[in-house]
Amino acid sequence: xxxxxxxxxxxxxxxxxxxxxxxxxxxxxxxxxxxxxxxxxxxxxxxxxxxxxxxxxxxxxxxxxxxxxxxxxxxxxxxxxxxxxxxxxxxxxxxxxxxxxxxxxxxxxxxxxxxxxxxxxxxxxxxxxxxxxxxxxxxxxxxxxxxxxxxxxxxxxxxxxxxxxxxxxxxxxxxxxxxxxxxxxxxxxxxxxxxxxxxxxxxxxxxxxxxxxxxxxxxxxxxxxxxxxxxxxxxxxxxxxxxxxxxxxxxxxxxxxxxxxxxxxxxxxxxxxxxxxxxx
Amino acid sequence: xxxxxxxxxxxxxxxxxxxxxxxxxxxxxxxxxxxxxxxxxxxxxxxxxxxxxxxxxxxxxxxxxxxxxxxxxxxxxxxxxxxxxxxxxxxxxxxxxxxxxxxxxxxxxxxxxxxxxxxxxxxxxxxxxxxxxxxxxxxxxxxxxxxxxxxxxxxxxxxxxxxxxxxxxxxxxxxxxxxxxxxxxxxxxxxxxxxxxxxxxxxxxxxxxxxxxxxxxxxxxxxxxxxxxxxxxxxxxxxxxxxxxxxxxxxxxxxxxxxxxxxxxxxxxxxxxxxxxxxx
Numbered sequence: 001x002x003x004x005x006x007x008x009x010x011x012x013x014x015x016x017x018x019x020x021x022x023x024x025x026x027x028x029x030x031x032x033x034x035x036x037x038x039x040x041x042x043x044x045x046x047x048x049x050x051x052x053x054x055x056x057x058x059x060x061x062x063x064x065x066x067x068x069x070x071x072x073x074x075x076x077x078x079x080x081x082x083x084x085x086x087x088x089x090x091x092x093x094x095x096x097x098x099x100x101x102x103x104x105x106x107x108x109x110x111x112x113x114x115x116x117x118x119x120x121x122x123x124x125x126x127x128x129x130x131x132x133x134x135x136x137x138x139x140x141x142x143x144x145x146x147x148x149x150x151x152x153x154x155x156x157x158x159x160x161x162x163x164x165x166x167x168x169x170x171x172x173x174x175x176x177x178x179x180x181x182x183x184x185x186x187x188x189x190x191x192x193x194x195x196x197x198x199x200x201x202x203x204x205x206x207x208x209x210x211x212x213x214x215x216x217x218x219x220x221x222x223x224x225x226x227x228x229x230x231x232x233x234x235x236x237x238x239x240x241x242x243x244x245x246x247x248x249x250x251x252x253x254x255x256x257x258x259x260x261x262x263x264x265x266x267x268x269x270x271x272x273x274x275x276x277x278x279x280x
Numbered sequence: 281x282x283x284x285x286x287x288x289x290x291x292x293x294x295x296x297x298x299x300x301x302x303x304x305x306x307x308x309x310x311x312x313x314x315x316x317x318x319x320x321x322x323x324x325x326x327x328x329x330x331x332x333x334x335x336x337x338x339x340x341x342x343x344x345x346x347x348x349x350x351x352x353x354x355x356x357x358x359x360x361x362x363x364x365x366x367x368x369x370x371x372x373x374x375x376x377x378x379x380x381x382x383x384x385x386x387x388x389x390x391x392x393x394x395x396x397x398x399x400x401x402x403x404x405x406x407x408x409x410x411x412x413x414x415x416x417x418x419x420x421x422x423x424x425x426x427x428x429x430x431x432x433x434x435x436x437x438x439x440x441x442x443x444x445x446x447x448x449x450x451x452x453x454x455x456x457x458x459x460x461x462x463x464x465x466x467x468x469x470x471x472x473x474x475x476x477x478x479x480x481x482x483x484x485x486x487x488x489x490x491x492x493x494x495x496x497x498x499x500x501x502x503x504x505x506x507x508x509x510x511x512x513x514x515x516x517x518x519x520x521x522x523x524x525x526x527x528x529x530x531x532x533x534x535x536x537x538x539x540x541x542x543x544x545x546x547x548x549x550x551x552x553x554x555x556x557x558x559x560x
Contacts, residue, residue, distance in 0.1 A: 007445060104391045105409075105443035110384035129385075130444070137445040163385035164410070165287060165417040248382075 001083045003075075003090040007138050010091050014052070014139060017088075022049035026141035028132060031055040031092075032072040032186035033081045036176040040145040041085045043173050052139050053082050054091040056098065061127030067269075072186055091139065098134065107133045109156045109163070115249040116152050116242055116262050117273065125156050132157055136168050144168050149175040149183050151262060151275045152249065175274070177203065183274045195267035198235035202263055205229035206276040209243065209261045213278045218255040219243035230265055239264040239271070246277050281363045283355075283370040287418050290371050294332070294419055297368075302329035306421035308412060311335040311372075312352040312466035313361045316456040320425040321365045323453055332419050333362050334371040336378065341407030347549075352466055371419065378414065387413045389436045389443070395529040396432050396522055396542050397553065405436050412437055416448050424448050429455040429463050431542060431555045432529065455554070457483065463554045475547035478515035482543055485509035486556040489523065489541045493558045498535040499523035510545055519544040519551070526557050 004010045014024055025048030027040045037053075044051045055078055062068035075092055082090050106126050112118075113125035136144065146154045158170050176184045181203035182196075191199060209217075209226040217225070220243070227241040245252045246260035262275040284290045294304055305328030307320045317333075324331045335358055342348035355372055362370050386406050392398075393405035416424065426434045438450050456464045461483035462476075471479060489497075489506040497505070506521040525532045526540035542555040 011447070100442065103443045105387065105389045105440050107444070108386045108388055110386070111382075112384065134445045137447055140447065160385045162380065163383045164387070165414045167291070167417055167420065 001079070001087060001090065003079055003092055005091075005093055006097060007093065010052070010089070010138055013089055014050075017050045018140075023142045024048060024050045024052060024139065026135065026139045026144045027051070027053045028135050028144065028146075029053060029055055030057045030071065030186065031078045032074060032189075033078045034184050034186060034188075036147050036149060036184040038081065038085060039176050040147060040173050041082065041087060043171060044143070044145050045086050047171070048141075048143060050088045051086070052089045052091055052141065053078075053087050054093075054135050054139070056091075056093055056131070056135075058098075058127060058131040059095055060099070060130060061124050063121055063123060066121070067187070067190075070190075072189060091135075098131070106130045107160060107164070109160050112152070112156050112159055112249055115244065116240065117264060118152065120239055120264065125153070128153055129156060129160050133160070133164075133166075136166055141168055143171050145171045145173060147173050147175060148277075149185070149274065151260065151277070155247075155249065181207075183272075185272065187270055187272065190270040191267055195235050195270065198233050199267055199272060201230055201233040201236060202265055202272060202274045205241070206261050206263060206274055209241075210259075210276045210278045213243065213255075213257060213259045213261070216256055219252045219259060222259065222261060226261060226263060230263065235267055237266040239266060281359070281367060281370065283359055283372055285371075285373055286377060287373065290332070290369070290418055293369055294330075297330045298420075303422045304328060304419065305331045306415065306419045306424045307331070307333045308415050308424065308426075309333060309335055310337045310351065310466065311358045312354060312469075313358045314464050314466060314468075316427050316429060316464040318361065318365060319456050320427060320453050321362065321367060323451060324423070324425050325366050327451070328421075328423055330368045331366070332369045332371055332421065333358075333367050334373075334415050334419070336371075336373055336411070336415075338378075338407060338411040339375055340379070340410060341404050343401055343403060346401070347467070347470075350470075352469060371415075378411070386410045387440060387444070389440050392432070392436050392439055392529055395524065396520065397544060398432065400519055400544065405433070408433055409436060409440050413440070413444075413446075416446055421448055423451050425451045425453060427453050427455060428557075429465070429554065431526075431540060431557070435527075435529070461487075463552075465552065467550055467552065470550040471547055475515050475550065478513050479547055479552060481510055481513040481516060482545055482552060482554045485521070486541050486543060486554060489521075490539075490556045490558045493523065493535075493537060493539045493541070496536055499532045499539060502539065502541060506541060506543060510543065515547055517546040519546060 025044035107129040180200040205226045209222040222243040305324035387409040460480040485506045489502040502523040537558045
């Protein structure tokens with residue numbers, strides 16, 4: 001399994017693959033591969049002839065007080081995971097390969113990026129949309145695989161693809177959870193044992209909120225219920241608990257499904273996010 | 281020669297062409313095809329196996345006081361020109377085909393879009409970069425052809441392609457001029473006979489400025505000379521005359537070439553632009 005660090009290497013490998021009439025699937029990641037990524041890679045392996053995983057801790061999606069420096073980097077271990085799962089190519093560029101010093105072009109997805117995480121992480125989704133555009137242009141995949149855990153990211157990328165007519169199909173994959181319900185994330189490894197024990201309260205809170213929405217609760221009532229459950233856990237500090245329209249991220253028109261319940265909470269310095277979509 | 285108005289038609293035609301191993305060239309236009317466009321189309325015809333011309337008066341690159349409504353639209357005549365030049369496909373979508381009502385994604389090329397025309401037409405280059413991205417994603421050309429008359433547009437698109445790793449090569453083609461030096465533009469047809477007689481003063485001014493730069497004049501001196509020549513023509517109203525670095529559009533580091541001399545001036549309501557690059 002080749003590990004390419006240069007854009008031209010990837011282009012030339014993919015050109016050959018396409019020449020054979022094979023389909024290409026891309027799983028964009030920041031590395032530190034875990035079960036959530038493995039599920040995406042297995043799904044890609046089932047669907048596409050040639051599977052590419054990109055591993056790039058993208059500086060432009062981190063804010064100044066975010067964890068860019070300490071974000072886990074473990075290329076060798078990640079490559080072993082990818083190989084084990086039958087991945088065909090790892091693309092692991094440096095920041096210098098991805099960004100010229102005078103790079104000044106960004107992809108901005110309006111509105112959708114102002115809500116939820118976007119309200120607390122200015123520039124984050126601009127960085128995500130830009131790097132994903134670049135990866136699409138480099139790999140030219142038929143399909144790209146994203147997890148529903150990063151729900152807003154998924155929505156932003158789907159909107160970007162639609163608005164810019166990008167010739168890529170998005171495959172959304174369900175959130176993978178630990179046995180106690182905690183959504184799997186590369187950031188879970190920052191948690192102390194005590195914080196790790198407290199963290200499942202996030203998903204419990206979302207489940208309670210979802211039950212209430214199914215029972216006819218308004219968005220405001222569901223938000224209050226989710227917030228209360230999390231605020232009851234002393235090791236968690238709530239950043240937001242929102243109940244919104246799952247397509248627009250705006251206030252829902254009426255009580256009841258469909259509703260997206262989304263949460264961000266800190267355990268110490270570690271920011272955790274999770275969500276549930278209550279379908280109609 | 282087919283005229284496609286739908287994105288999926290274009291994709292399916294281009295897919296077939298690529299399947300044959302043929303190269304694809306795109307000439308993006310707003311229609312009202314003139315000799316400048318013909319030069320681009322001839323150049324594309326020489327280089328690429330399959331030549332696409334897009335004809336779309338893109339609303340997102342016009343400001344509220346710009347000439348979107350009155351911009352000339354003449355699809356039948358344009359199609360005849362394209363056919364005559366051996367074009368393989370005309371893509372002439374409606375605004376509804378290109379933009380969803382809730383479209384909210386834009387490509388922003390920073391810095392380069394703040395100077396020259398960008399300073400007077402806020403949002404213009406954002407609209408250009410966005411629609412060109414869309415056209416690239418729809419047509420997936422090997423090469424796209426742009427005229428040097430719209431110098432800043434060319435630079436913005438080249439930067440966008442580099443920054444976002446778009447797999448497209450840009451072919452820049454020289455400005456085509458009338459016998460008296462006036463740069464050919466779809467907007468020239470707005471001019472009254474008197475304005476048309478006055479308009480060549482723009483290119484004369486640029487030539488004077490270029491001569492001065494070659495003779496060692498500073499950017500400021502060249503700007504003043506260009507401005508004075510245009511201001512001497514009562515039927516022209518200068519918007520800007522600038523002498524800048526041709527790569528960054530910033531103040532040049534030193535006197536002498538390379539320098540971009542760029543002008544925008546009004547003849548009545550008609551905005552005319554032109555430029556000369558004084559090479560090293």
